[in-house]
Amino acid sequence: MTVHNLYIFDRNGSCLYYSEWNRRKQAGISKDEEFKLMFGMLFSIRSFVSKMSPLDMKDGFLSFQTSKYRLHYYETPSGLKFVMNTDLSVPNARETLQHIYSNLYVEYIVKNPLCVPAHSLDSELFSSRLDAFIRALPYFSPRAA
Amino acid sequence: MVIFSVYVVNKAGGLIYQYDNYVPRAEAEKTFSYPLDLVLKHHDEKVIVSFGQRDGIRGIKFIVLADPRQSGIDALLRKIYEIYSDFALKNPFYSLEMPIRCELFDQNLKGALEIAEKAGNFGAGS
Numbered sequence: 001m002t003v004h005n006l007y008i009f010d011r012n013g014s015c016l017y018y019s020e021w022n023r024r025k026q027a028g029i030s031k032d033e034e035f036k037l038m039f040g041m042l043f044s045i046r047s048f049v050s051k052m053s054p055l056d057m058k059d060g061f062l063s064f065q066t067s068k069y070r071l072h073y074y075e076t077p078s079g080l081k082f083v084m085n086t087d088l089s090v091p092n093a094r095e096t097l098q099h100i101y102s103n104l105y106v107e108y109i110v111k112n113p114l115c116v117p118a119h120s121l122d123s124e125l126f127s128s129r130l131d132a133f134i135r136a137l138p139y140f141s142p143r144a145a
Numbered sequence: 146m147v148i149f150s151v152y153v154v155n156k157a158g159g160l161i162y163q164y165d166n167y168v169p170r171a172e173a174e175k176t177f178s179y180p181l182d183l184v185l186k187h188h189d190e191k192v193i194v195s196f197g198q199r200d201g202i203r204g205i206k207f208i209v210l211a212d213p214r215q216s217g218i219d220a221l222l223r224k225i226y227e228i229y230s231d232f233a234l235k236n237p238f239y240s241l242e243m244p245i246r247c248e249l250f251d252q253n254l255k256g257a258l259e260i261a262e263k264a265g266n267f268g269a270g271s
Contacts, residue, residue, distance in 0.1 A: 053210075054165075
């Protein structure tokens with residue numbers, strides 16, 4: 001039961017924040033390339049999902065899973081994208097991501113007059129609160145499953 | 146209605162089989178006079194897309210679109226692969242990577258979808 005890592009992207013595709021807790025295998029490419037790959041993949045998959053949908057969609061793309069991990073996705077109306085990779089035991093992290101947005105991002109970044117969200121998020125308070133929140137999640141354990 | 150479609154994509158990315166299992170909502174034409182007497186209803190259905198890559202050497206991809214409440218999609222994907230190998234690969238008139246035009250494949254696929262819908266359906270709407 002664990003959270004592997006978390007990305008926050010803005011609406012243009014720049015990665016504002018990234019941190020990892022339990023990542024066992026690196027991607028083999030630089031971080032910049034990894035962020036671009038992640039954003040591009042999400043963009044394509046959201047477009048695919050909306051085109052393939054046989055019904056009108058309410059929320060759009062929510063998550064995907066492989067045999068080893070599950071990726072959860074949450075997008076705010078302002079285009080901010082939260083991406084979290086967990087192991088397979090976490091079925092739905094949407095509320096978690098919503099909480100991260102409304103209680104951590106809005107509180108410590110948006111309301112901070114010194115934080116310009118166009119570049120990477122520099123707030124130490126945000127980082128420490130986010131880290132504490134993730135570690136306190138019921139499905140987080142330091143020993144990866 | 147709960148399993149919407151099945152697609153089979155070959156190694157090169159071409160679509161070699163497609164089956165749609167849903168009835169599109171009837172188009173209705175009606176002239177209105179202001180104020181409108183329609184009320185908009187909130188749609189609650191989300192759709193999941195399940196991919197399966199069976200036999201990675203050959204690169205064939207099976208895609209099933211289904212209601213998120215449908216369970217047993219993994220088993221269904223395996224079953225579709227079984228049907229593919231039984232009725233397409235073993236068919237001497239079928240060549241690999243080409244569109245699948247085998248009647249037995251169609252029939253068995255529809256049968257498998259019906260079984261999956263009846264067996265794995267928890268509280269799905271129409």
